[in-house]
Amino acid sequence: MLYREAGQFKSSYAEDQQIFPIRQDRIAIGLLLVVAFVVVPLFGNQYWLGAIITPFLIFALAALGLNILTGYAGQLSLGTAAFMAVGAFMAYNFVLRLPWIGVIPAFILAGLCAAAVGIVFGLPSLRIKGFYLAVATLACQFFVLWALQRVPWFTNYSSTGVVTAQQISLLGFAFDSPERKYLFTLAVVAVMALLAKNLMRSETGRAFMAVRDMDVAAAVVGIPMMKTKLLAFAISSFYCGVAGALYAYTYLGTVEPEAFTLDLSFRILFMVIIGGVGSVLGSFLGAAFITLFPIFLNLASGWLSHSFGMDISHAVVSNLELMIFGGLIIFFLIVEPNGLARLWQIAKEKLRLWPFPH
Amino acid sequence: MPIEVIFFIEVLVGGLLAGVMYSLVALGFVLIYKASGVFNFAQGAMVFFAALTFVSLLEMQWNFWLALLVTLAVMVVLGLVTERVVLRPLTNQPPITLFMATIGLAFVLEGLSQLIWGSQPHGLDLGIADVPIEWLSQRWNVNISQFDIFAACIAGLLVAVLAVFFQKTRIGRALRAVADDHQAALAVGIPLQHIWAIVWAVAGFVALVAGLIWGVRNGVQFALTFVALKALPVLLIGGFESIPGAIIGGLIIGATEKVAEVYFGPMVGGGIESWFAYVVALLFLLVRPEGLFGEKHIDRV
Secondary structure (H helix, E strand, C coil), X not given: CCCCCCCCCCCCHHHHCCCCCCHHHHHHHHHHHHHHHHHXXXXXXXXXXXXXXXXXXXXXXXXXHHHHHHHHCCCCCCCHHHHHHHHHHHHHHHHHHCHHHCHXXXXXXXXXXXXXXXXXXXXXXXXXXXXXXXXXXXXXHHHHHHHHHHCHHHHCCCCCCCEECCCEEECCEEXXXXXXXXXXXHHHHHHHHHHHHHHCCCHHXXXXXXXXXXXXXXXXXXXXXXXXXXXXXXXXXXXHHHHHHHHHHHHHCEECHHHCCHHHHHHHHHHHXXXXXXXXXXXXXXXXXXHHHHHHHHHHHHHHHHXXXXXXXXXXXXXXXXXXXXXXXXXXXXXXXXXXXXXXXXXXXXXXXXXXXX | CCHHHHHHHHHHHHHHHHHHHHHHHHHHHHHXXXXXXXXXXXXXXXXXXXXXXXXXXXXXXXXXXXXXXXXHHHHHHHHHHHXXXXXXXXXXCCHHHHHHHHXXXXXXXXXXXXXXXXXXXXXXXXXXXXXXXXXXXXXXXXXXXXXXXXXXXXXXXXXXXXXXXXXXXXXXXXXXXXXXXXXXXXXXXXXXXXXXXXXXXXXXXXXXXXXXXHHHHHCECHHHHHHHHHHHHHHHHXXXXXXXXXXXXXXXXXXXXXXXXXXXXXXXXXXXHHCHHHHHHHHHHHHCCCCCCCCCCCCCX
């Protein structure tokens, strides 16, 4: 009854083409933004903001980046963490060496560097497909990490290879507390998510999807293969690069190349798969699930050992966590291979008819 | 012979033999990909699981052959369970979903093996010492480990057995039929699910062999799971569907990697073995997108 678009007539082209065509969706998004920007920083505590919600947003951005490449353009990549590493370390270098350009341009430049790396390692996609390409993107993962560890310029000749992200400030406003860092992250993620949502209904986005569904057919109807595939790699790596810069500046604080291992790439791929391939909302749902689930498991095991008086050793807990995590991934893939976003879609369909299904 | 030439031969042969060890792991990938189109990321975890089970049984004072037999049985059961629990419900899903499921399976296996057997590293001794062959080092001053030769023989034997199994036996023919076309195979009455169970069981056996060989070389420890990452470039070069390709690819990767590490590595600060094989494979793919022996796919609209 509440969620029904009946009676919402479009009387101009602008109305017909808005991003969220249903009024209830617009209200929901507006409310969500108000909650995220006002209510959460007011009532969230420091631990939640700094250790859970901020990384969730950052991972959601990275997952969105991978989703553009894998979900929309259909090119499987296992090098996400490498693009994040490029973003993080280039942002560090831009802020360090060109302090006068400000933090936003530095992040954008870092993202562009990641995009350039993405284009270079996206070149094989013109020739190879599927798992061959996925394994080939591993080359990017290993090479970038190696380069960051071996070329001292990237870490400003730090002897340990660890760099400390500088204090960031915008127009004299320093982002120093978890609340402020959260707000900065949220603003960046919100803007980029909106851009992604918009991109996917443009000509470029439709070209991506045509390539995903069948690239030979897409080429036949005149979609330039090289431009589309490389653009997908570039945009995806840009998103991942900015996510990496945020990861360094608003979450970790101190970064080393080892923070961006293959494990991180896989985690982000999990977010995309569990959230929903080819869905902006899915990236957020998947990121929320993967960030919150280990915390939940930890709490559950702590609660179990507390209430039953069992003394479970730390090694057993971490191994059990690993098993449950793996098992849950398999379970999810079997039960809902289209991810959490699909569940939301089903819920919406149901909501349309509710409470009078006939 | 001049010392440089001897050194080069030593490096080259060492690389070729190391490559054979990569192929051992790559074989497991090929088997499963060939028969079911699943890119099985859990192969590394299977290698680790098999080696850890075997070495733990040995340390419980079990007889060598009994331990081997029990581990083999465990791997076969693991293959059957995987087919029943993971693969069967996921039939007809896109390959990426199956791939993700095998990553989940890898996590389960890693957790399970360490939960049962603990996470401390073990040494493994098969009775063949990892020392240079004496008469070679005396006669020509070339140092080649006898264990490497042993591993190469095992790999060669394994490939020969698998080749015969695939070419000559009834089950092997059924496997090839399934690999060619699932639907056509079903239509002529080949039970798809039995075939998959057999393939996973055979892959478990290959994982056991690879785990034993690698366990002797590096010790049985968690790092064994990363061996799978070493095998991936081998697959790229050899092609995902070819058993001989896995061997040839392993030789190419092993040799180029070792030679590059020795002659080119010091120029850029070392540590290039983490990515060099991938870049070689990548360059190779630009020329041959399906690898050396992979099946050419013709796209139809």
